Amino acid sequence: MTLKSLSRRAACVASAAAALVLTAACGSAGAGPAEPQAGARTLTVFAAASLTGTFTELGRAFEAAHPDITVRFNFGSSATLAQQIVQGAPADVFAAASPATMKTVTDASLAGPPVTFARNRLQIAVPAGNPAGIDALEDLADAEVKVALCAAQVPCGAAAARALEAAGVEVTPVTLEQDVKATLTKVVLGEVDAALVYVTDVRASGGEVEGIDFPEAARAVNDYPIAVLSTAPAGQAAQRFVDAVRSAQGRDVLARAGFEVPGP
Amino acid sequence: MRAHPGPRLRYGARRTGRAVTGRPPWMLLVPALAGTAFLVLPLAGLLVRAPWSTLPERLAQPQVLQALRLSLVTATVATGVCLLLGVPLAWLLARTSFPGRRLLRALITVPLVLPPVVGGVALLLVLGRRGLLGSWLESAFGVTLPFTTAGVVVAEAFVAMPFLVISVEGALRAADPRFEEAAATLGASRWTVFRRVTLPLIAPGVAAGAVLCWARALGEFGATITFAGNFPGTTQTMPLAVYLALETDPEAAVVLSLVLLAVSVLILAGLRERWVSRV
Numbered sequence: 001m002t003l004k005s006l007s008r009r010a011a012c013v014a015s016a017a018a019a020l021v022l023t024a025a026c027g028s029a030g031a032g033p034a035e036p037q038a039g040a041r042t043l044t045v046f047a048a049a050s051l052t053g054t055f056t057e058l059g060r061a062f063e064a065a066h067p068d069i070t071v072r073f074n075f076g077s078s079a080t081l082a083q084q085i086v087q088g089a090p091a092d093v094f095a096a097a098s099p100a101t102m103k104t105v106t107d108a109s110l111a112g113p114p115v116t117f118a119r120n121r122l123q124i125a126v127p128a129g130n131p132a133g134i135d136a137l138e139d140l141a142d143a144e145v146k147v148a149l150c151a152a153q154v155p156c157g158a159a160a161a162r163a164l165e166a167a168g169v170e171v172t173p174v175t176l177e178q179d180v181k182a183t184l185t186k187v188v189l190g191e192v193d194a195a196l197v198y199v200t201d202v203r204a205s206g207g208e209v210e211g212i213d214f215p216e217a218a219r220a221v222n223d224y225p226i227a228v229l230s231t232a233p234a235g236q237a238a239q240r241f242v243d244a245v246r247s248a249q250g251r252d253v254l255a256r257a258g259f260e261v262p263g264p
Numbered sequence: 265m266r267a268h269p270g271p272r273l274r275y276g277a278r279r280t281g282r283a284v285t286g287r288p289p290w291m292l293l294v295p296a297l298a299g300t301a302f303l304v305l306p307l308a309g310l311l312v313r314a315p316w317s318t319l320p321e322r323l324a325q326p327q328v329l330q331a332l333r334l335s336l337v338t339a340t341v342a343t344g345v346c347l348l349l350g351v352p353l354a355w356l357l358a359r360t361s362f363p364g365r366r367l368l369r370a371l372i373t374v375p376l377v378l379p380p381v382v383g384g385v386a387l388l389l390v391l392g393r394r395g396l397l398g399s400w401l402e403s404a405f406g407v408t409l410p411f412t413t414a415g416v417v418v419a420e421a422f423v424a425m426p427f428l429v430i431s432v433e434g435a436l437r438a439a440d441p442r443f444e445e446a447a448a449t450l451g452a453s454r455w456t457v458f459r460r461v462t463l464p465l466i467a468p469g470v471a472a473g474a475v476l477c478w479a480r481a482l483g484e485f486g487a488t489i490t491f492a493g494n495f496p497g498t499t500q501t502m503p504l505a506v507y508l509a510l511e512t513d514p515e516a517a518v519v520l521s522l523v524l525l526a527v528s529v530l531i532l533a534g535l536r537e538r539w540v541s542r543v
Contacts, residue, residue, distance in 0.1 A: 052332055077511060079511035079512060080510070083510060083511070090292060104446060130312050146411070148493070151494065151508050151511070153508050153509075153511035153512045154511055173409075173495065174411040174493060174495060175411050175493025175494055175495050175499070176493075176495055176496075176508075177489075177492050177493065177494060178489060178494065178507060178508065178511075181491070182490070185385075185490075185495070189385075189388050189389075189392055189394065190392070190394040191388060191393050191394075191410050191411075
Protein backbone atom coordinates (compact mmCIF):
# COMPACT_ATOMS: atom_id res chain seq x y z
CA MET A 1 0.00 0.00 0.00
CA THR A 2 1.49 3.33 -0.99
CA LEU A 3 1.74 6.24 1.36
CA LYS A 4 -0.64 8.23 -0.81
CA SER A 5 -3.43 5.67 -0.71
CA LEU A 6 -2.93 5.28 3.02
CA SER A 7 -3.36 8.97 3.65
CA ARG A 8 -6.32 8.97 1.31
CA ARG A 9 -7.93 6.26 3.36
CA ALA A 10 -7.22 8.17 6.57
CA ALA A 11 -8.78 11.26 5.02
CA CYS A 12 -11.88 9.26 4.13
CA VAL A 13 -12.26 7.96 7.67
CA ALA A 14 -11.74 11.44 9.07
CA SER A 15 -14.29 12.98 6.74
CA ALA A 16 -16.78 10.22 7.52
CA ALA A 17 -16.32 10.94 11.21
CA ALA A 18 -16.79 14.64 10.64
CA ALA A 19 -19.93 13.98 8.62
CA LEU A 20 -21.34 11.92 11.44
CA VAL A 21 -20.68 14.61 14.01
CA LEU A 22 -22.45 17.07 11.76
CA THR A 23 -25.50 14.89 11.13
CA ALA A 24 -25.76 14.15 14.83
CA ALA A 25 -25.64 17.86 15.53
CA CYS A 26 -28.28 18.58 12.89
CA GLY A 27 -30.54 15.97 14.38
CA SER A 28 -30.52 17.33 17.87
CA ALA A 29 -31.52 20.90 17.27
CA GLY A 30 -32.44 21.72 20.86
CA ALA A 31 -32.94 25.07 22.51
CA GLY A 32 -29.61 26.82 22.18
CA PRO A 33 -28.45 29.50 24.56
CA ALA A 34 -29.38 33.05 23.76
CA GLU A 35 -26.90 34.95 21.63
CA PRO A 36 -24.57 37.00 23.77
CA GLN A 37 -25.00 40.66 23.05
CA ALA A 38 -22.97 43.62 24.10
CA GLY A 39 -24.61 46.38 26.13
CA ALA A 40 -25.75 45.90 29.71
CA ARG A 41 -29.30 46.96 28.95
CA THR A 42 -30.35 43.51 27.84
CA LEU A 43 -31.53 41.15 30.55
CA THR A 44 -31.25 37.46 29.72
CA VAL A 45 -33.51 35.13 31.67
CA PHE A 46 -33.16 31.34 31.51
CA ALA A 47 -36.47 29.84 32.58
CA ALA A 48 -38.07 26.41 32.74
CA ALA A 49 -40.32 25.50 29.81
CA SER A 50 -43.34 25.41 32.13
CA LEU A 51 -42.85 29.15 32.78
CA THR A 52 -43.12 30.11 29.10
CA GLY A 53 -46.55 31.73 29.35
CA THR A 54 -46.22 33.47 32.69
CA PHE A 55 -42.66 34.74 32.23
CA THR A 56 -43.37 36.08 28.76
CA GLU A 57 -46.21 38.10 30.30
CA LEU A 58 -44.05 39.19 33.26
CA GLY A 59 -41.23 40.15 30.88
CA ARG A 60 -43.53 42.42 28.91
CA ALA A 61 -44.75 44.11 32.11
CA PHE A 62 -41.13 44.49 33.27
CA GLU A 63 -40.13 46.10 29.97
CA ALA A 64 -43.07 48.52 30.27
CA ALA A 65 -41.92 49.50 33.78
CA HIS A 66 -38.22 49.73 32.73
CA PRO A 67 -38.13 51.17 29.20
CA ASP A 68 -34.32 51.07 29.14
CA ILE A 69 -34.18 47.29 29.61
CA THR A 70 -34.96 44.59 27.06
CA VAL A 71 -35.77 41.17 28.48
CA ARG A 72 -34.83 38.09 26.48
CA PHE A 73 -35.85 34.57 27.43
CA ASN A 74 -34.34 31.18 26.86
CA PHE A 75 -37.04 28.67 27.74
CA GLY A 76 -36.17 25.01 27.94
CA SER A 77 -35.82 21.99 30.12
CA SER A 78 -34.44 23.15 33.50
CA ALA A 79 -31.71 20.52 33.37
CA THR A 80 -30.57 21.64 29.91
CA LEU A 81 -30.59 25.29 30.99
CA ALA A 82 -28.56 24.44 34.10
CA GLN A 83 -25.98 22.67 31.91
CA GLN A 84 -25.84 25.65 29.56
CA ILE A 85 -25.20 28.00 32.49
CA VAL A 86 -22.48 25.73 33.88
CA GLN A 87 -20.90 25.70 30.40
CA GLY A 88 -20.73 29.50 30.49
CA ALA A 89 -23.92 30.69 28.81
CA PRO A 90 -24.32 34.45 29.45
CA ALA A 91 -27.46 34.57 31.60
CA ASP A 92 -28.61 36.99 34.30
CA VAL A 93 -31.44 35.11 35.97
CA PHE A 94 -32.23 31.42 36.24
CA ALA A 95 -35.71 30.20 37.13
CA ALA A 96 -35.80 26.42 37.43
CA ALA A 97 -38.62 23.92 37.80
CA SER A 98 -36.87 22.00 40.58
CA PRO A 99 -34.40 22.61 43.40
CA ALA A 100 -32.23 19.79 41.99
CA THR A 101 -31.60 21.56 38.69
CA MET A 102 -30.95 24.84 40.54
CA LYS A 103 -28.44 22.97 42.70
CA THR A 104 -26.37 22.16 39.58
CA VAL A 105 -25.83 25.91 39.20
CA THR A 106 -25.39 26.83 42.88
CA ASP A 107 -22.95 23.94 43.37
CA ALA A 108 -20.78 25.51 40.70
CA SER A 109 -20.95 28.79 42.70
CA LEU A 110 -22.58 30.49 39.75
CA ALA A 111 -25.68 31.85 41.49
CA GLY A 112 -26.67 33.71 44.63
CA PRO A 113 -29.02 32.08 47.14
CA PRO A 114 -32.20 30.92 45.35
CA VAL A 115 -35.72 31.67 46.60
CA THR A 116 -38.85 29.63 45.94
CA PHE A 117 -41.30 31.82 44.01
CA ALA A 118 -43.88 29.26 42.89
CA ARG A 119 -45.03 25.68 43.34
CA ASN A 120 -46.54 23.37 40.78
CA ARG A 121 -48.64 20.27 41.27
CA LEU A 122 -49.17 17.33 38.96
CA GLN A 123 -52.46 16.44 37.33
CA ILE A 124 -53.52 13.54 35.15
CA ALA A 125 -54.01 14.94 31.66
CA VAL A 126 -56.36 13.09 29.33
CA PRO A 127 -57.47 13.94 25.77
CA ALA A 128 -60.69 15.97 25.54
CA GLY A 129 -63.62 13.65 26.22
CA ASN A 130 -61.43 11.24 28.25
CA PRO A 131 -61.78 8.30 25.80
CA ALA A 132 -60.16 5.76 28.15
CA GLY A 133 -62.39 6.76 31.07
CA ILE A 134 -59.59 7.61 33.52
CA ASP A 135 -60.61 8.99 36.90
CA ALA A 136 -57.86 8.01 39.32
CA LEU A 137 -54.13 7.33 39.40
CA GLU A 138 -54.78 3.56 39.69
CA ASP A 139 -56.36 3.57 36.22
CA LEU A 140 -52.93 4.35 34.71
CA ALA A 141 -51.66 0.94 35.80
CA ASP A 142 -54.08 -0.78 33.40
CA ALA A 143 -52.06 -2.46 30.64
CA GLU A 144 -54.61 -1.28 28.06
CA VAL A 145 -54.06 2.35 28.96
CA LYS A 146 -51.27 4.12 27.08
CA VAL A 147 -49.43 6.49 29.40
CA ALA A 148 -46.76 9.11 28.69
CA LEU A 149 -44.50 10.29 31.50
CA CYS A 150 -41.59 12.72 31.57
CA ALA A 151 -38.17 11.07 31.73
CA ALA A 152 -36.82 10.70 35.26
CA GLN A 153 -33.99 13.11 34.40
CA VAL A 154 -36.32 16.12 34.10
CA PRO A 155 -38.27 17.66 37.02
CA CYS A 156 -41.77 16.60 35.91
CA GLY A 157 -40.54 13.02 35.57
CA ALA A 158 -39.00 13.07 39.04
CA ALA A 159 -42.26 14.44 40.45
CA ALA A 160 -44.29 11.78 38.61
CA ALA A 161 -42.07 9.05 40.04
CA ARG A 162 -42.56 10.45 43.57
CA ALA A 163 -46.35 10.64 43.15
CA LEU A 164 -46.63 7.11 41.75
CA GLU A 165 -44.45 5.79 44.55
CA ALA A 166 -46.53 7.58 47.17
CA ALA A 167 -49.67 6.03 45.70
CA GLY A 168 -48.09 2.59 45.36
CA VAL A 169 -49.09 2.45 41.70
CA GLU A 170 -46.83 0.84 39.12
CA VAL A 171 -47.16 2.26 35.64
CA THR A 172 -45.46 1.03 32.47
CA PRO A 173 -45.43 4.09 30.22
CA VAL A 174 -45.14 3.77 26.44
CA THR A 175 -42.76 6.72 26.36
CA LEU A 176 -40.56 8.83 28.64
CA GLU A 177 -40.62 12.29 27.10
CA GLN A 178 -37.79 14.82 27.21
CA ASP A 179 -39.88 17.61 28.74
CA VAL A 180 -43.35 18.37 30.02
CA LYS A 181 -44.49 20.13 26.82
CA ALA A 182 -43.59 17.07 24.72
CA THR A 183 -45.52 14.89 27.16
CA LEU A 184 -48.55 17.15 26.88
CA THR A 185 -48.33 17.12 23.06
CA LYS A 186 -48.76 13.34 23.08
CA VAL A 187 -52.05 13.85 24.95
CA VAL A 188 -53.20 16.72 22.74
CA LEU A 189 -52.67 14.55 19.66
CA GLY A 190 -54.50 11.66 21.30
CA GLU A 191 -51.49 9.34 20.97
CA VAL A 192 -51.71 8.40 24.65
CA ASP A 193 -54.73 7.97 26.92
CA ALA A 194 -53.18 9.77 29.87
CA ALA A 195 -50.07 11.56 31.07
CA LEU A 196 -48.81 13.14 34.27
CA VAL A 197 -48.13 16.83 33.69
CA TYR A 198 -48.34 20.04 35.71
CA VAL A 199 -51.65 21.74 36.51
CA THR A 200 -50.29 24.84 34.76
CA ASP A 201 -49.73 22.92 31.50
CA VAL A 202 -53.28 21.57 31.54
CA ARG A 203 -54.61 25.06 32.10
CA ALA A 204 -52.39 26.56 29.36
CA SER A 205 -53.64 23.99 26.83
CA GLY A 206 -56.94 25.88 26.69
CA GLY A 207 -59.39 22.98 26.83
CA GLU A 208 -57.54 20.69 24.44
CA VAL A 209 -56.84 18.32 27.33
CA GLU A 210 -58.74 17.66 30.54
CA GLY A 211 -57.07 17.65 33.94
CA ILE A 212 -57.90 15.21 36.71
CA ASP A 213 -56.73 15.91 40.26
CA PHE A 214 -55.41 13.09 42.40
CA PRO A 215 -54.64 13.16 46.13
CA GLU A 216 -51.06 11.85 45.84
CA ALA A 217 -50.11 14.97 43.85
CA ALA A 218 -49.74 16.72 47.20
CA ARG A 219 -46.77 14.43 47.92
CA ALA A 220 -44.96 15.51 44.77
CA VAL A 221 -45.20 19.27 44.71
CA ASN A 222 -42.40 20.92 42.74
CA ASP A 223 -40.74 24.02 44.12
CA TYR A 224 -39.63 26.58 41.54
CA PRO A 225 -36.48 28.42 42.68
CA ILE A 226 -35.20 31.63 41.09
CA ALA A 227 -31.74 33.13 41.48
CA VAL A 228 -29.58 35.93 40.16
CA LEU A 229 -26.46 34.51 38.57
CA SER A 230 -23.19 35.69 40.03
CA THR A 231 -21.80 36.48 36.59
CA ALA A 232 -24.94 38.43 35.59
CA PRO A 233 -23.87 40.76 32.77
CA ALA A 234 -26.90 42.99 33.44
CA GLY A 235 -26.03 43.42 37.15
CA GLN A 236 -28.70 45.32 39.11
CA ALA A 237 -31.43 44.76 36.55
CA ALA A 238 -31.32 41.03 37.30
CA GLN A 239 -32.29 41.54 40.95
CA ARG A 240 -35.05 43.94 39.89
CA PHE A 241 -36.50 41.25 37.63
CA VAL A 242 -36.49 38.71 40.46
CA ASP A 243 -38.25 41.31 42.67
CA ALA A 244 -40.84 41.85 39.93
CA VAL A 245 -41.55 38.10 39.77
CA ARG A 246 -42.14 38.08 43.52
CA SER A 247 -44.18 41.31 43.56
CA ALA A 248 -47.98 41.36 44.00
CA GLN A 249 -48.38 41.68 40.25
CA GLY A 250 -46.01 38.79 39.54
CA ARG A 251 -47.72 36.57 42.10
CA ASP A 252 -51.05 37.39 40.51
CA VAL A 253 -49.85 36.35 37.03
CA LEU A 254 -48.43 33.08 38.40
CA ALA A 255 -51.57 32.27 40.42
CA ARG A 256 -53.79 32.86 37.41
CA ALA A 257 -51.73 30.31 35.45
CA GLY A 258 -52.36 27.70 38.15
CA PHE A 259 -49.19 27.98 40.22
CA GLU A 260 -49.36 27.94 44.00
CA VAL A 261 -47.60 31.04 45.22
CA PRO A 262 -45.86 30.95 48.62
CA GLY A 263 -46.40 33.85 51.03
CA PRO A 264 -44.07 36.85 50.65
CA MET B 265 -20.31 -6.39 -13.46
CA ARG B 266 -16.55 -6.85 -13.66
CA ALA B 267 -16.73 -7.34 -17.40
CA HIS B 268 -18.52 -4.06 -17.83
CA PRO B 269 -16.38 -1.37 -19.45
CA GLY B 270 -18.43 1.59 -18.21
CA PRO B 271 -17.23 2.35 -14.71
CA ARG B 272 -13.66 1.36 -15.48
CA LEU B 273 -13.51 3.76 -18.37
CA ARG B 274 -14.66 6.63 -16.20
CA TYR B 275 -12.30 5.63 -13.43
CA GLY B 276 -9.41 5.86 -15.91
CA ALA B 277 -10.52 9.31 -16.96
CA ARG B 278 -10.57 10.46 -13.35
CA ARG B 279 -7.01 9.25 -12.84
CA THR B 280 -5.72 11.33 -15.73
CA GLY B 281 -7.38 14.36 -14.14
CA ARG B 282 -5.46 13.81 -10.94
CA ALA B 283 -2.15 13.75 -12.81
CA VAL B 284 -2.12 17.56 -12.95
CA THR B 285 0.72 18.26 -10.54
CA GLY B 286 2.18 21.21 -8.70
CA ARG B 287 1.50 22.71 -5.30
CA PRO B 288 -2.18 23.17 -4.42
CA PRO B 289 -3.06 26.88 -4.67
CA TRP B 290 -3.45 28.59 -1.29
CA MET B 291 -6.80 29.97 -2.41
CA LEU B 292 -8.06 26.39 -2.14
CA LEU B 293 -5.75 25.11 0.56
CA VAL B 294 -6.55 27.69 3.25
CA PRO B 295 -10.36 27.32 3.15
CA ALA B 296 -9.95 23.56 2.89
CA LEU B 297 -7.86 23.48 6.07
CA ALA B 298 -10.28 25.83 7.83
CA GLY B 299 -13.14 23.56 6.79
CA THR B 300 -11.32 20.52 8.11
CA ALA B 301 -10.66 22.22 11.45
CA PHE B 302 -14.31 23.29 11.69
CA LEU B 303 -15.54 19.76 11.14
CA VAL B 304 -12.94 17.89 13.17
CA LEU B 305 -12.49 20.18 16.21
CA PRO B 306 -15.85 19.26 17.84
CA LEU B 307 -14.75 15.63 17.61
CA ALA B 308 -11.50 16.58 19.33
CA GLY B 309 -13.58 18.33 22.00
CA LEU B 310 -15.43 15.09 22.69
CA LEU B 311 -12.17 13.16 22.92
CA VAL B 312 -10.58 15.70 25.27
CA ARG B 313 -13.57 15.82 27.63
CA ALA B 314 -14.18 12.08 27.70
CA PRO B 315 -13.92 10.59 31.22
CA TRP B 316 -11.35 7.98 30.18
CA SER B 317 -10.82 6.58 33.70
CA THR B 318 -14.45 5.55 34.20
CA LEU B 319 -14.97 4.61 30.55
CA PRO B 320 -15.00 0.80 30.93
CA GLU B 321 -17.59 0.72 33.71
CA ARG B 322 -19.80 3.22 31.89
CA LEU B 323 -19.66 1.14 28.73
CA ALA B 324 -20.56 -2.02 30.62
CA GLN B 325 -23.97 -0.61 31.54
CA PRO B 326 -26.68 -2.67 29.85
CA GLN B 327 -28.64 0.42 28.72
CA VAL B 328 -25.70 1.54 26.59
CA LEU B 329 -25.52 -1.73 24.65
CA GLN B 330 -29.31 -1.82 24.41
CA ALA B 331 -29.48 1.65 22.89
CA LEU B 332 -26.52 0.94 20.60
CA ARG B 333 -28.04 -2.28 19.30
CA LEU B 334 -31.39 -0.59 18.74
CA SER B 335 -29.67 2.25 16.85
CA LEU B 336 -27.72 -0.10 14.58
CA VAL B 337 -30.73 -2.32 13.85
CA THR B 338 -33.17 0.51 13.15
CA ALA B 339 -30.70 2.51 11.02
CA THR B 340 -29.93 -0.61 8.96
CA VAL B 341 -33.57 -1.56 8.48
CA ALA B 342 -34.41 2.06 7.63
CA THR B 343 -31.64 2.06 5.01
CA GLY B 344 -33.10 -1.15 3.56
CA VAL B 345 -36.52 0.47 3.33
CA CYS B 346 -34.98 3.56 1.71
CA LEU B 347 -33.15 1.39 -0.86
CA LEU B 348 -36.31 -0.52 -1.76
CA LEU B 349 -38.36 2.64 -2.23
CA GLY B 350 -35.71 5.24 -2.98
CA VAL B 351 -33.82 3.65 -5.87
CA PRO B 352 -36.99 3.18 -7.99
CA LEU B 353 -38.02 6.72 -7.07
CA ALA B 354 -34.66 8.09 -8.20
CA TRP B 355 -34.97 6.11 -11.45
CA LEU B 356 -38.42 7.60 -12.02
CA LEU B 357 -37.03 11.11 -11.54
CA ALA B 358 -33.98 10.60 -13.75
CA ARG B 359 -35.22 8.36 -16.55
CA THR B 360 -38.85 9.21 -17.18
CA SER B 361 -40.64 12.41 -17.95
CA PHE B 362 -44.11 13.23 -16.78
CA PRO B 363 -46.00 16.38 -15.82
CA GLY B 364 -45.20 17.52 -12.29
CA ARG B 365 -41.79 15.82 -12.14
CA ARG B 366 -40.07 19.00 -10.93
CA LEU B 367 -42.70 19.47 -8.26
CA LEU B 368 -42.23 15.85 -7.19
CA ARG B 369 -38.49 16.36 -6.87
CA ALA B 370 -39.03 19.46 -4.77
CA LEU B 371 -41.50 17.61 -2.54
CA ILE B 372 -39.06 14.76 -2.01
CA THR B 373 -36.48 17.13 -0.59
CA VAL B 374 -38.97 18.50 1.96
CA PRO B 375 -37.70 16.22 4.77
CA LEU B 376 -34.23 17.74 4.20
CA VAL B 377 -35.36 21.27 5.06
CA LEU B 378 -38.07 20.35 7.54
CA PRO B 379 -36.87 20.50 11.15
CA PRO B 380 -36.93 16.82 12.19
CA VAL B 381 -39.23 17.57 15.13
CA VAL B 382 -41.77 19.02 12.69
CA GLY B 383 -41.31 15.91 10.58
CA GLY B 384 -42.15 13.85 13.65
CA VAL B 385 -45.32 15.83 14.28
CA ALA B 386 -46.29 15.46 10.61
CA LEU B 387 -45.77 11.69 10.88
CA LEU B 388 -47.98 11.63 13.98
CA LEU B 389 -50.71 13.49 12.12
CA VAL B 390 -50.65 10.89 9.35
CA LEU B 391 -49.62 7.64 11.05
CA GLY B 392 -50.57 8.38 14.67
CA ARG B 393 -53.46 6.75 16.45
CA ARG B 394 -55.79 9.53 15.30
CA GLY B 395 -53.89 10.23 12.09
CA LEU B 396 -55.24 10.13 8.55
CA LEU B 397 -53.86 6.65 7.83
CA GLY B 398 -53.03 5.66 11.39
CA SER B 399 -56.64 5.48 12.58
CA TRP B 400 -57.44 3.21 9.64
CA LEU B 401 -54.34 1.07 10.29
CA GLU B 402 -55.45 0.58 13.87
CA SER B 403 -59.07 -0.27 13.13
CA ALA B 404 -58.32 -2.54 10.16
CA PHE B 405 -55.14 -4.31 11.29
CA GLY B 406 -54.71 -3.37 14.94
CA VAL B 407 -51.35 -1.80 14.06
CA THR B 408 -50.10 1.31 15.85
CA LEU B 409 -46.72 2.74 14.91
CA PRO B 410 -45.99 5.40 17.55
CA PHE B 411 -44.00 4.10 20.54
CA THR B 412 -42.84 0.99 18.66
CA THR B 413 -39.50 0.02 17.15
CA ALA B 414 -41.20 0.02 13.75
CA GLY B 415 -42.09 3.64 14.45
CA VAL B 416 -38.37 4.42 14.93
CA VAL B 417 -37.65 2.88 11.51
CA VAL B 418 -40.44 4.96 9.94
CA ALA B 419 -39.10 8.19 11.48
CA GLU B 420 -35.52 7.44 10.42
CA ALA B 421 -36.51 6.41 6.89
CA PHE B 422 -38.59 9.57 6.50
CA VAL B 423 -35.65 11.80 7.37
CA ALA B 424 -32.92 9.79 5.60
CA MET B 425 -34.54 8.79 2.31
CA PRO B 426 -33.97 12.12 0.49
CA PHE B 427 -30.20 11.66 0.92
CA LEU B 428 -30.41 8.34 -0.92
CA VAL B 429 -32.76 9.56 -3.63
CA ILE B 430 -30.63 12.59 -4.42
CA SER B 431 -27.39 10.57 -4.55
CA VAL B 432 -28.88 7.87 -6.77
CA GLU B 433 -30.55 10.37 -9.06
CA GLY B 434 -27.22 12.15 -9.46
CA ALA B 435 -25.52 8.85 -10.29
CA LEU B 436 -28.23 8.02 -12.84
CA ARG B 437 -27.86 11.38 -14.56
CA ALA B 438 -24.07 11.01 -14.68
CA ALA B 439 -24.23 7.45 -16.04
CA ASP B 440 -23.63 7.08 -19.77
CA PRO B 441 -27.07 6.38 -21.34
CA ARG B 442 -25.48 4.66 -24.37
CA PHE B 443 -25.11 1.36 -22.50
CA GLU B 444 -28.79 1.35 -21.69
CA GLU B 445 -29.66 2.29 -25.26
CA ALA B 446 -27.46 -0.51 -26.61
CA ALA B 447 -29.14 -3.05 -24.33
CA ALA B 448 -32.57 -1.81 -25.39
CA THR B 449 -31.69 -2.07 -29.10
CA LEU B 450 -30.60 -5.65 -28.46
CA GLY B 451 -34.12 -6.39 -27.24
CA ALA B 452 -33.84 -6.11 -23.48
CA SER B 453 -36.98 -4.96 -21.68
CA ARG B 454 -36.85 -1.81 -19.57
CA TRP B 455 -36.83 -3.89 -16.37
CA THR B 456 -33.99 -6.08 -17.68
CA VAL B 457 -32.03 -2.98 -18.69
CA PHE B 458 -32.51 -1.54 -15.21
CA ARG B 459 -31.48 -4.76 -13.52
CA ARG B 460 -28.60 -5.86 -15.74
CA VAL B 461 -27.15 -2.57 -16.98
CA THR B 462 -28.32 0.47 -15.03
CA LEU B 463 -28.00 -0.94 -11.52
CA PRO B 464 -24.41 -2.27 -11.97
CA LEU B 465 -23.49 1.00 -13.63
CA ILE B 466 -24.70 3.15 -10.73
CA ALA B 467 -23.71 0.72 -7.95
CA PRO B 468 -21.08 3.09 -6.48
CA GLY B 469 -23.66 5.90 -6.41
CA VAL B 470 -26.21 3.67 -4.71
CA ALA B 471 -23.61 2.56 -2.17
CA ALA B 472 -22.60 6.15 -1.43
CA GLY B 473 -26.26 7.12 -1.07
CA ALA B 474 -26.92 4.18 1.23
CA VAL B 475 -23.97 5.15 3.45
CA LEU B 476 -25.23 8.75 3.70
CA CYS B 477 -28.72 7.48 4.39
CA TRP B 478 -27.50 5.08 7.07
CA ALA B 479 -25.40 7.76 8.77
CA ARG B 480 -28.32 10.18 8.79
CA ALA B 481 -30.65 7.51 10.17
CA LEU B 482 -28.14 6.62 12.88
CA GLY B 483 -27.93 10.23 14.06
CA GLU B 484 -31.68 10.86 13.81
CA PHE B 485 -33.13 12.48 16.91
CA GLY B 486 -36.00 14.92 16.44
CA ALA B 487 -38.42 12.90 14.35
CA THR B 488 -37.71 9.77 16.38
CA ILE B 489 -38.38 11.27 19.81
CA THR B 490 -41.49 13.04 18.52
CA PHE B 491 -43.01 10.20 16.55
CA ALA B 492 -41.74 7.07 18.28
CA GLY B 493 -41.24 8.45 21.78
CA ASN B 494 -38.49 7.41 24.12
CA PHE B 495 -38.52 4.13 25.99
CA PRO B 496 -35.41 2.07 26.77
CA GLY B 497 -35.27 -1.12 24.72
CA THR B 498 -38.05 -0.29 22.26
CA THR B 499 -37.52 3.25 20.99
CA GLN B 500 -34.57 4.76 22.86
CA THR B 501 -31.81 4.99 20.25
CA MET B 502 -28.33 6.32 21.01
CA PRO B 503 -29.05 9.97 20.10
CA LEU B 504 -32.06 9.92 22.46
CA ALA B 505 -29.98 8.34 25.20
CA VAL B 506 -27.30 11.00 24.64
CA TYR B 507 -29.85 13.80 24.87
CA LEU B 508 -31.35 12.55 28.12
CA ALA B 509 -27.95 11.78 29.63
CA LEU B 510 -27.02 15.40 28.90
CA GLU B 511 -29.84 16.51 31.24
CA THR B 512 -28.14 15.11 34.32
CA ASP B 513 -24.78 13.60 33.47
CA PRO B 514 -22.85 15.32 30.67
CA GLU B 515 -19.94 12.90 31.05
CA ALA B 516 -22.22 9.97 30.28
CA ALA B 517 -23.47 11.87 27.24
CA VAL B 518 -19.89 12.30 26.00
CA VAL B 519 -19.24 8.58 26.46
CA LEU B 520 -22.41 7.62 24.59
CA SER B 521 -21.54 10.02 21.77
CA LEU B 522 -18.06 8.54 21.49
CA VAL B 523 -19.45 5.01 21.35
CA LEU B 524 -21.88 5.96 18.59
CA LEU B 525 -19.11 7.71 16.68
CA ALA B 526 -16.57 4.94 17.05
CA VAL B 527 -18.97 2.21 16.01
CA SER B 528 -20.31 4.10 13.00
CA VAL B 529 -16.84 5.10 11.79
CA LEU B 530 -15.62 1.51 12.15
CA ILE B 531 -18.58 0.20 10.18
CA LEU B 532 -18.29 2.82 7.46
CA ALA B 533 -14.53 2.34 7.14
CA GLY B 534 -15.02 -1.44 7.03
CA LEU B 535 -17.66 -1.18 4.34
CA ARG B 536 -15.51 1.12 2.27
CA GLU B 537 -12.61 -1.33 2.47
CA ARG B 538 -14.76 -4.14 1.06
CA TRP B 539 -16.40 -1.92 -1.48
CA VAL B 540 -13.15 -0.39 -2.79
CA SER B 541 -11.46 -3.77 -3.16
CA ARG B 542 -14.43 -5.09 -5.12
CA VAL B 543 -14.63 -2.38 -7.75
